[in-house]
Amino acid sequence: MLDIQKRVREEAKKLLASKKVDLVIGFEEGTLPLRASPTFIYDENEVERLIWNSFCENNLAKYLVGLDGKKIGIIAKGCDTRSIVALIAEKQITREKITIIGLPCQGMLDRRKIQKAIDGEITSVSEDKEKILLKGDGFEKTLVRNEYLYPSCIVCKYRNPVIFDVLIGEKVTDKVEIDEYVEVSEYEKKSAEERWEYFTKEISKCIRCYACRQACPMCYCEECFVDSSHPKWIEKGLDLTDIAIWHITRAYHQTGRCVDCGSCERACPMEINLRFLTKKINKDVKELFNFETGLNLEVQPPLATFKLNDRQDFIK
């Protein structure tokens, strides 16, 4: 990890010094242990701020749309590069202006899960390939890395960057044989009543802060439908039906666009299982249109196109 971090800094320095990019988007040390924050480096002398560890969880593709026009260097994991591909396909960003520093990813660590496994406050953390070492006031604990991955990382199929200009580190083996839709398939087997009960239980936690939207690289609309007052699609309060429509529509708008990076879920302060909706959409898109987001620049997004023989057995 430290070796990779060093090479990230070198690469960023090189790009900035040669004026190939105006800025590099990466991660810096967060204000708390187990956290890393997105950072923007404009000056080659500041590259020492950049870090790389298992807490660099944000999908940095989020920042590209707002910075369009600048030459950007971006540090990107597998999921981030897929979002970049999706954004290019939607013509939100230009490939030529972006230099992708690709990093094969071992999966990011779930800070909440780690905190729950520990009594007391964690003050420092270090890690190697298999273990995480946590230190706090009067305790020291070692955890097995693979047991604390984010749910989205556990079922991640594409851990290597799908596009990149520079690749740092060894490629990891993609777990293509993994069944990423296990949870969705299990959920589908339940009765309609049970499903409604689970859905309402989850979304009733929602406080309508829209952190899920803010964290998502694909949520770049200038005016979101929930903010629109003319027409006022839904009301602002905590009425369950309004919350439900927010979550249904948020998921629906992700059709053929979600790469399942899990950013929405990590950003959620109420720990709502948000991926169970987007994952369902991904599954349907794969089943109905044989499409997976962000793998190929040549393929059009599924709702922007059609086939004459699309399934229509549900239409009278």
Add this chain to the structure above:
Amino acid sequence: MKNWEPKILAFLCNWCSYAGADLAGTSRIQYPPNVRVIRVPCSGRINPMFILKALQEGIDGVLVSGCHPGDCHYTSGNYLARRKFAIIKRLLEYIGIEEGRVQFSWVSAAEGTKFAQVIEEVTEDVKKLGPAKKLVKNKRV
């Protein structure tokens, strides 16, 4: 609740299904009066928000109807709509909205009898399901 009759909302495309409904009327074909029609330019005009909004406002069943594949006045509106409908229908059923609350059909301008038949089927299905409760705001008891 004994005399409860479902409220059905039908979004009909201007060029085919609306004309189909018109033909059913001029041909004096009987069909359940539960349906309220909103005319839209094309089935591709249907934003899934319309469907959600209808359910939230207390509609018991929604029907979206457009031109048969190949017949779209705008060439491909119904093809694009078909993809959207497949996704939203599955998503609604996934979260627990009953199958049959939201239905789709192709009805051409010549299919007055088919229109009446579709309305009959949808009304029948929704009657079996009973009043919509799940997404309804300000439920009246």
